[in-house]
Amino acid sequence: MTNHKQKLFKYTAVVALSAMSFACGGTEKNTETDQESEDMKDRIELVRDDAAKKVDVIIDGKFFTSYIYPDSLEKPVLYPINTANETAITRGWPVTPRPGERVDHPHHLGLWFNYGDVNGLDFWNNSSAIEDKTNYGHIVHKSIKSIKSGNEEGVLEVSLDWMNSTGEVLLTENTTFIFRGKDDQRTIDRIATLTAPNGEVKLTDNKEGMLGLRTARQLEHPSDKPEIFTDASGKATDVPTMNNEGITGMYKSSEGVEGNDVWGTRGSWVSLSGKINNEDISVAILDFPSNPGYPTYWHARGYGLFAANPLGQKALSNGKDELNFKLAKGESATFKYRIIIYSNESIMDGQVNRDYIEWAK
Template sequence: MVHNQAGQKVEVTVDGKPFTSYIYPGPDKLKKAVLYPIRTSHGTLVTRGWPMDPRAGERVDHPHHVGVWLNYEDVNQHDFWNNSNTPPKPNGTYGTIVHTGVKSMKSGKRKGELSVTADWLDKNGNVMLKENTTYVFGAVGERRIIDRITTLTAANGEVEFPDVKDGLFAIRVARELEHPSTKPEIYTDASGVATKVPVMNNEGITGNYRNSNGVEGEEVWSKRAAWTNLRGKIGGEKISVAIIDHPQNVGYPAYWHARGYGLFAVNPLGQKAFTNGKESLNLKLKNSESTTFRYRLVIDSDHIPDAEMKELETEFAKVK
């Protein structure tokens, strides 16, 4: 693990080969720090390149979907999720997450750990939340694991997270790992902004979701599950990209905001949105109160069977 301060990133390698980077280029370029790109053990990119590094045949929707990130659509009426240099609603109220430091880095055999801090700022630049995040990077054979443990603390008064659709921990995957699209779609956010997602050439598009309850395809969206596994192929390489929830997280087991066009997210805070008002959570933090979110991202150069996903789930549940 190397901190390239001039490049505003921490580079993570396995056996000397690039795995991912924690990048924090600042709000002029990105409205939050992210992990980008993500590679398999063979070096295959599993994250979308656009808008950072466009690749032929990719979708060019949702410019705020970059790499792997954690944020939310409504925090004290500030939209952190949709914020980018070209936000969907130019006059909307957006929040920005600003990297404030690298606390520690530890490199070791098949394991590394990175601890960072960030501030969640309102539209006027005032600190709303203090963030402390630890990433634990692991490698076993052709499997790569990233655990993200993020503690958010209310910094200046009460902070409310009303139930909305767009959140919380997410990855935007490469085109090949999307579901084959059979019709154009229009997705509307909580502000009423619609994004059109057209039908595209499905050649080489192989993705398919499967969750811990055996639900497959795009039906995993708005379903509760302990984990969801996206399996597909890029070239001749079988690939799994899986996200695992943690039993200590609020809202466990969470609802999944996993879309066929390549957005793969878990949202424990969107209960009202995902149940048409039948359930609600509306998380609130009092001043100086904290909540911690724990997620595991698994990238494997093979299709992970359900039994192994269950083992990974059990193992992750032991993480504090």
């Protein structure tokens, strides 16, 4: 077994310890619950489980997603994420592998937010597959500040620390998640405020960032050749050609760019459409106009990485633009995104743009 495979095997074994808690996400129902109490429940329930280190989100009695922060991960994530039909749009591996999935990039799990160069440290590529953490950073869940269920929305406020390998805090993150759902649509608002509490923090222009989603295999683009991708430190990961049966994904940006050409372009939103088990599904990520680096560059790959990177401008524009973002001691910056999951419909031209305009105004 090669060293690379040994690391991935070790990573899978470590993370799999958490799989029983996170795979299904939902909380078991008491079948003897009084019907009157059932009727009084909020439509959007946030169920806190400190022992399992997660918060489940249930909409109309159906599992939507979980905010999870196990010790086996290097950052908290939303995982898995489901449609209104409870179909997972996120890749299962390495927590709950599914047949036919890719096993590249073990740091790609669910929906996450971090960056590839924070004072020279790589937060993006860190995972339990990395043994020497010296040049890597990790994000630690500190507390749940507020949690609220409701009929229109559920709101979760959390506090996180971006730390180096010795425990020094470079950034504090205060994030609000707003979960909504009605009929066949689900939305997540992720509003993160980063603050530099102890000194200047440089987020140097880097390809690896910032809001990332790793999709289910069916939402990837069909691939007809093997690929090799490198991270910011030049380490290569093979992404082999795979069986394309049932692989239906297609990107489209607010600027009308489609397919793999979306990578390295700017736009206020990008959608990814496809089918899973005959269910029409589209996932859109929306960039808010007040965000640093707006309109964001898109680090969107056909193999399933769907990411918005507002700060990696030089890397993604082939040198045309550059943004070496930094925060002075005590300074803050807010990054606001919306993720929309449409199901049971093929979104028509203009649908995502109309939703974007309504949200951004």
